[in-house]
Structure formats: structure tokens, C-alpha cells
Amino acid sequence: MAVDPKLGIYRPAVPAGDLGARVEAFSARCREHGLSVTPQRRAIMRALLASEDHPRAEDVYDAVRAEHPTISLATVHRTLETLCQIGEARKVTPLHHSARYDGNLSPHHHLVCVGCLRVLDVEAPQFDELLGSQKWLGDHEVVGGSVEIYVRCRSCRQQTSD
């Protein structure tokens, strides 16, 4: 369902397969990674796949508790983190655990080193142009945007061999 093909920004299609099949496929990939397939992991994955938005650990916890009333919030945290590690989920927002402040008010974006988490300013006029050319995306009023480019800086590349 396209929102704005001209801009190249649109809602993606929902991934194929019904929920049951996707959870089955997930279970198989768990075993490939040498992970046990537990009812809790299935339930957490099912909740994540069923969610239209981007749930916090606590949201997943609430969803899963209907089926597993005794599950622990710690298990949900651990499992979501595990899913990210084996590439079955992505963590959306916080590369950093704490707020960073910036006194530079000129419009700019950020280069973030995935090793040392240092943040550098960059200007990116072409991004701004793409972003600024559109005031609406479907129902949504565009009020801004920001680009984070993940990099590995020289010193972090030297420290890791892979």
C-alpha cells in the first residue's frame, strides 16, 4: 500500500506466511543456531510477529502473559536480546542507553560509531531535500526527521580483527 511512490517512501508489504508458519520457521532456525525451542520463546516470537507496531519488552510481556501467566519479565528481555543476536529481530531506537545533547542547532544528522558510540555531526542536504519535499505522508503530518549513519571509526576498526 503505497503512501508516496514519488518520494520512494511507502508502507512495506507484510511478510509472507501466516503466523503459525512463521513461528514454525523460526523454531527451525532456532535449532540451526543451537538454541532450544521453548514455549516461552515461541510465545515471545509469536507476539513480536503479530504486533503491528514496535513493542517494548513490557508490551511483549503483557501479550505473552495471557498464555504464560508465570513468565518473567527478565525472560522477555533476555529472549528479545537473543532474537536480535541471531538475527530474528531488530532493536529499533536506542543505540545509546542515555540521552546525548547537542549545542549545534544547524540542521544536521549524525554519524554514530557502532564500536565506541561516539557521535559526529554531518550535513546531508540531499537527505534534507528528500525529507523536506513532502509535508504529508498519507495521514501523517511530517514534522521532521533524522538520519543516523552507522560507521566504524578508524580506531575501532583497528581493535577488532573480524
Next chain:
Amino acid sequence: MAVDPKLGIYRPAVPAGDLGARVEAFSARCREHGLSVTPQRRAIMRALLASEDHPRAEDVYDAVRAEHPTISLATVHRTLETLCQIGEARKVTPLHHSARYDGNLSPHHHLVCVGCLRVLDVEAPQFDELLGSQKWLGDHEVVGGSVEIYVRCRSCRQQTSD
């Protein structure tokens, strides 16, 4: 100092004026906003302006303590938040306070409603093209990137009058 003019991504010029002048200008704008100008606020603004990277509250705290040994970390948090409110600073990373997880692994970016903080997936091929066309930015190896587009959704627009 351009890093990559072709891509339109480069390091921005440092804002004009020396540190003293910029802190003076800041003090004036504080009064315009009806805020007292306290030594603590000046010191925090100076530390923020002097910082090349994007300090956390604690980093600013450490810098300011040299001059104000008795300042409280809570004051630093409060002040940085105040600076953001009057537009003298920007908060870089976390629009959310907690991690969001996403089971959708196809390459995509996010629409974030600044009102309700809901997150929606969007594809943005033109952004990906810009980002993917460049493997290096100066010294930095590009390993990825993400775009967050800030929006106000319909229901949030209805709730706020301004």
C-alpha cells in the same frame, strides 16, 4: 571540511563566534524566554558548546564540576532539558526511553509519531540508495544507517490545538 560532496554528506562548519560571545548571546536569549541566568546555566551551556562530540548529562556534569564543584547532577539534567525546550540544544538519540523491538527484518526505516511515540515501518528506497552508494565517509567505514521521520498522526493532531 567536505568528506563527500558527491553524496552531499559532509562535516558542517563550526558555528560562528567565540565561546564567550556565544554564551553571552545565550544569556540574552534566556532572559527573552523569561529564564534567570544563573552561573550554573552559563557553565552548562559553555560546556555543551565547547564539546566537540555529543555529551551525556554525566559528561557535562564532569566538565562543569571543575568550575562548580557543588553542582548537582539533577541540575544538569534539568538544565539540559530546559535548553531543549527553549531551543538552545537538541537531544540526540532517544525519542523513546526504552528499546523497541521489530520482527520485520526487511530493510526499512521508521515513522515515529512525536505525540504518541508509536512507530510505523516505512520503506525508503531512495534513502537506501543514497546511503548504500557510499562504503566510506572519510576515515569511517559505513556499516548501515537508519532514517527516522517524525510525524504527527491524525489522532494526535486532533488532541492538540496548536
Next chain:
DNA sequence: TCTCAGGTGATAATAGTTAGCAAATGGCAG
């Protein structure tokens, strides 16, 4: 079925941030 590495639940600990409140102070009226 038996075994045990790995997973789970309960709880405590931690990091970052915010709230509450008494004391101190910036900035204006006189």
C-alpha cells in the same frame, strides 16, 4: 527414560532520569 547444558523465574542490583522539598538566589520594585 536418563542426563545435563541451557533456559527459566524470582529477586537483587544497576544506570539513567525524574520528583519532592527546603534553602539559596536572580532580578525587579521601590
Next chain:
DNA sequence: CTGCCATTTGCTAACTATTATCACCTGAGA
């Protein structure tokens, strides 16, 4: 200059999100 008072500060406790610890449990291969 002086005094007043709303704002701001520092201290502390509380709170939120997350991680660590550890005894018990269980998935899955022999």
C-alpha cells in the same frame, strides 16, 4: 541599594528500564 518573591538549586528518594545472580527446571539427544 535594599528587600521581596518567584525561580532555581542541591540533596535525597523514587522511579523506570535493564541486567546479573542463582537455584530450580526442562528440551532434546544418547
